Amino acid sequence: MSTTTAPAVPTATDVRAAxxxxxxxxxxxPVMRAEIDGRPLTLKLxxxxxxxxxxxxxxxxxxxxxxxTDRVITASGGxxxxxxxxxxxxxxxxxxxxxxxxxxxxxxxxxxxxxAEIVRVGEQFAVAAEAAVARAESxxxxxxxxxxxxxxxxxxxxxxxxxTADAPECDSIVVAVGGGGLVAGVRLGAGGRRVxxxxxxxxxxxxxxxxxxxxxxxxVDSVASSALGAAVLGRVPFEVLRQRPVTPVLVSDAxxxxxxxxxxxxxxxxxxxxxxxPFAAWLAGRVPxxxxxxxxxxxxADWRLHG
Numbered sequence: 006m007s008t009t010t011a012p013a014v015p016t017a018t019d020v021r022a023a024x025x026x027x028x029x030x031x032x033x034x035p036v037m038r039a040e041i042d043g044r045p046l047t048l049k050l051x052x053x054x055x056x057x058x059x060x061x062x063x064x065x066x067x068x069x070x071x072x073x074t075d076r077v078i079t080a081s082g083g084x085x086x087x088x089x090x091x092x093x094x095x096x097x098x099x100x101x102x103x104x105x106x107x108x109x110x111x112x113x114x115x116x117x118x119x120x121a122e123i124v125r126v127g128e129q130f131a132v133a134a135e136a137a138v139a140r141a142e143s144x145x146x147x148x149x150x151x152x153x154x155x156x157x158x159x160x161x162x163x164x165x166x167x168x169t170a171d172a173p174e175c176d177s178i179v180v181a182v183g184g185g186g187l188v189a190g191v192r193l194g195a196g197g198r199r200v201x202x203x204x205x206x207x208x209x210x211x212x213x214x215x216x217x218x219x220x221x222x223x224x225v226d227s228v229a230s231s232a233l234g235a236a237v238l239g240r241v242p243f244e245v246l247r248q249r250p251v252t253p254v255l256v257s258d259a260x261x262x263x264x265x266x267x268x269x270x271x272x273x274x275x276x277x278x279x280x281x282x283p284f285a286a287w288l289a290g291r292v293p294x295x296x297x298x299x300x301x302x303x304x305x306a307d308w309r310l311h312g
Contacts, residue, residue: 012153012155012240012241012244013155013241014155014241014244014245014248015155015156015158015159015162015189015190015193015241015245016193017162017193017194017196019155019156019159019162019193020159020162020163020165020166020190020193020194021166022070022159023062023066023070023156023159023160023162023163024163024166024167026065026066026069026070027062027065027066027069027160027163030055030061030065030092030095031054031055031061031062031065031163032053032054032055033167033171034049034050034051034053034054034167035050035053035171036048036049036050036167036168036171036172036298037050037272038172039271039272041267041271041288042288045295045296046287046296046297046298046299047172047175047296047297047298047299048272048274048298048299048300048301049164049167049168049172049178049298049299049300049301050274050301051164051300051301051302051303052274052276052277052280052301052302052303052304055091056084056087056088056091056115057084057087057115057303057304058084058087058088058302058303058304059084059161059164059187059300059302059303060084060085060087060088060089060151060161060303061087061088061091061092062088062160062161062163062164063085063088063152063154063156063157063158063159063160063161063186063190064085064088064089064091064092064093064149064157064160065088065092065095065096065160066156066157066159066160066163067092067149067154067156067157067160068089068092068093068096068098068149069096070156070159071147071156072147074098074146074147075097075098075099076098076099076100076101076146076147077089077093077098077099077100077101077146077147077148077149078100078101078102078103078137078140078141078144078146078147078148078149079100079101079102079103079137079148079149079150079151080102080103080104080130080133080134080136080137080138080151081102081103081104081130081133081151082104082105082108082112082130082151083104083108083109083111083112083113083116084112084303085151085152086102086103086104086112086116086121086123087112087115087116087119089102089121089149090102090116090119090120090121091119093119093121094119094120094121099121099122100119100121100122101121101122101124101137101140101146102116102121102122102123102124103124103125103126103133103134103136103137103140104116104123104124104125104126104133105125105126105127105128105129105130105132105133106125106126106127106128107128107129108125111277124136124137129225129236130151130235130236131236134151150239151184151186151235152183152184152185152186152187152235152239152241152242153184153186153239153240153241153242154186154239154241155241157186158186158189158190158193158239158241158242158245159190159193160190161186161187161189161190161191162189162190162191162192162193162194163190163194164180164187164190164191164194164300165178165190165191165192165193165194165195165200166194167194168191168194168195168298168300169194169195169196169198172298174296175198175294175296175297175298176198176199176294176295176296176297177198177199177200177201177252177292177293177294177296177297177298178191178195178198178199178200178201178297178298178300179200179201179203179283179286179287179292179297179298179299179300180200180201180202180203180283180300180302181202181203181204181279181280181282181283181300181302182202182203182204182210182211182253183208183210183235183279184210184235184237184238184239184242185202185210185211185214185235185238185239185241185242185243185246186239186241186242187300187302188200188202188211188242188246188251189239189241189242189243189245189246190245191300192245192246192249192251193245193249199251199252199293199294200251200252201251201252201253201254201283201286201292201293201297202246202251202252202253202254203253203254203255203256203282203283203285203286203291204253204254204255204256204282205255205256205257205258205261205282206255206256206257206258207224207225207258208223208224208225208235209223209255210223210235210236210237210238211238211246211253212253212255213238214237214238214243215246215253219243220237220238220239220240220243221237222236222237223236223237224236252293254286254291254292256282256285256286256289256291260285260286260288260289261278261281261282261285262278262281263285263288264281264282264284264285264288265278265281267284267288268280268281268284268301274301274304275304276301276303276304277303277304279302279303280300280301280302280303280304281301283299283300283301284299284301287299
């Protein structure tokens with residue numbers, strides 16, 4: 006994508022259209038109301054989505070809402086690739102997914118089971134993405150970005166739309182941030198509610214972009230980096246968030262691991278580290294609002310209880 010061309014920016018109307026488009030294929034994941042340490046909270050159990058993560062929503066919306074195609078190429082740290090491969094399988098499209106050589110087996114195995122072509126390249130997402138884009142361009146095949154795509158962002162926004170309908174009493178929605186697709190989409194789908202974007206201290210693509218006034222490359226070093234390891238915030242998400250700001254929050258790796266353990270102890274939710282990030286912020290008292298909804302965004306990890 007040219008750095009001089011303004012990206013297409015999705016709207017709340019696009020999120021509503023996405024909800025109708027993908028409804029036959031996705032699960033409307035439940036919300037669960039609870040009280041922890043004397044404080045109320047609501048969990049959006051998106052880890053119960055088909056494929057174990059929210060990424061299926063954006064992948065389906067992109068394939069259903071874009072130009073018809075029989076092939077698609079993408080790159081992913083795991084969950085997006087699984088979403089694209091699964092969506093492609095549902096729709097009769099051949100998918101090729103580039104992943105880092107370091108992709109967790111908990112994500113690689115179900116990815117291979119979809120029948121997609123899997124190509125392992127490099128140790129980080131950026132290397133796999135570069136190889137995937139090069140192949141897509143050389144073969145004239147559509148490349149589907151994990152988060153820097155208006156249709157993908159709109160699809161992820163259906164998570165926020167469901168929360169507003171199913172948990173209208175919640176005054177804020179809390180999501181983990183990697184490349185920005187989920188937080189931007191939820192911001193569009195959340196109506197007037199405050200949206201909180203939580204990042205690991207070692208993966209601050211949103212914080213760096215806000216500080217610089219544009220997406221900039223940042224270090225990637227966190228226990229949650231397999232899912233939140235985008236070195237640069239997407240331009241599409243940035244444009245959404247520039248117009249509709251969210252509240253940024255940081256958590257440490259120790260807080261993430263502790264929250265992951267607490268999700269298991271309290272709810273028997275075996276979340277991947279990225280999905281524990283919002284809960285980590287809430288436990289640390291960094292989430293504004295009296296009755297927040299925390300998005301448990303995925304459960305695709307070689308999970309074990311720490312300690």
